[in-house]
Amino acid sequence: MRRPLQLGLLLLAGGVGYVALTGPERLPFGGPWSQTRTAPAGEAQAPTPDAAPTPFGEVTDAALQRLVAREPISLQALRAREYPGSALRVVRTLAPGVNYTRQVVSYASDGLTIYALLTVPGGTPPPGGWPAIVFNHGYIPPGEYRTTERYVAYQDAFARAGFVTLKSDYRGHGDSQGTAGGGYNDPGYTVDVLNAAASLKRDPRVNSRRLGLWGHSMGGQLSLRAMLVDRDLKAASLWAGVVASYDVLATDWGRAPGQEKPVLDPLNRRYLRALSPNAALDDLNGRPLQLHHGTADEDVPYSFQRALADDLRASGQSVEAYRYEGDDHNLSGNLGLALRRSVAFFQKHL
Structure with missing residues (x-):
């Protein structure tokens, strides 16, 4: 069961940016993911508008969860919705x-x-x-x-x-x-x-x-x-x-076979895991x-x-x-x- 699929996930490297990824069923995270950059040492980013800038890689768990909750696919966002269904x-x-x-x-x-x-x-x-x-x-x-x-x-x-x-x-x-x-x-x-x-x-x-x-x-x-x-x-x-x-x-x-494996920096790995x-x-x-x-x-x-x-x-x-x-x-x-x-x-x- 293979399928074409478009997958977008929020990547945190270099600030918050939305990257759309395309590929067949077995490659839903393919495409330009490997181009994710690692922020230079000491570069700051603000994971949420109300949070003080935090050095890359040192985002607190609470700040990370606030970012995750913004994603419509996150459990936090799904739990905030109502599911009334209807009569069949x-x-x-x-x-x-x-x-x-x-x-x-x-x-x-x-x-x-x-x-x-x-x-x-x-x-x-x-x-x-x-x-x-x-x-x-x-x-x-x-x-x-x-x-x-x-x-x-x-x-x-x-x-x-x-x-x-x-x-x-x-x-x-x-x-x-x-x-x-x-x-x-x-x-x-x-x-x-x-x-x-x-x-x-x-x-x-x-x-x-x-x-x-x-x-x-x-x-x-x-x-x-x-x-x-x-x-x-x-x-x-x-x-x-x-x-x-x-x-x-x-x-x-x-x-x-032989295709280069994308590498995620620690912050993006934490983020995707939390999502x-x-x-x-x-x-x-x-x-x-x-x-x-x-x-x-x-x-x-x-x-x-x-x-x-x-x-x-x-x-x-x-x-x-x-x-x-x-x-x-x-x-x-x-x-x-x-x-x-x-x-x-x-x-x-x-």
Whole structure:
């Protein structure tokens, strides 16, 4: 799953400047990043308008956090927003699954109409309603995306097991309104995921205290960030997730053989780390994550899962991490096993 992507991140070297970076899916931090300069010794910069100039490299944590909070993609900015969602409106009823219904629905997000694929178990809901999973797909070219295509077997496994699932298209995908801005520096997809969760909470068939997330590739990044924004999301299963810290993505993701590796100065590395969901894992407060990754993944390296699992354990969080030797980005060789593990995980935690 490769994709063209435009990624802009705030770099601090030489003052605050916005650098737009372009490249294919595996090179979202490519382009001119390596041109980042190191400020000369003694050069001063003011990280915030109300702060005294601070020598480069000696910015306080508080000043750094104020800079991070200005970024719309930051957890601070996302937590300051509201996610009301809306009632799920049925657009089209599809052929049912084995023991569940399938419908194309729409919901409201940021004033936009977003389409999604909804599955609901047949029969009478249990007391309190069905458990539900917000299903977050990986990158598919937005112009090629169709609500009813891709991830059919994945969604089917959870639907058969008695979970409501809602796979959001995200803005700019298929018939959904809005602009597809990417999943890493633009908050739009994360906002759509959070409003999808809010819309499920409104549904009387759903138990709002039993909500989880499933995410693949880019959807793994969206799921991790959404879980750190909305504390009602109880558990997440991430497959081949782009879950490394932004400083690692900036330097270590998708470098072609022989291509020079960009170098970040210490301040920019601190800044990108602070901007990443990985810097706030304490805020999970014990809510569990499950990780799946193939060692032969050519799109998202297995090292991303290993680094996140290490960070989660260091933070005292609950994590299951599964390594699939020689498997690819879609876990094609172990799909049934990985799905059974994910279903069992949600049966335990939702």
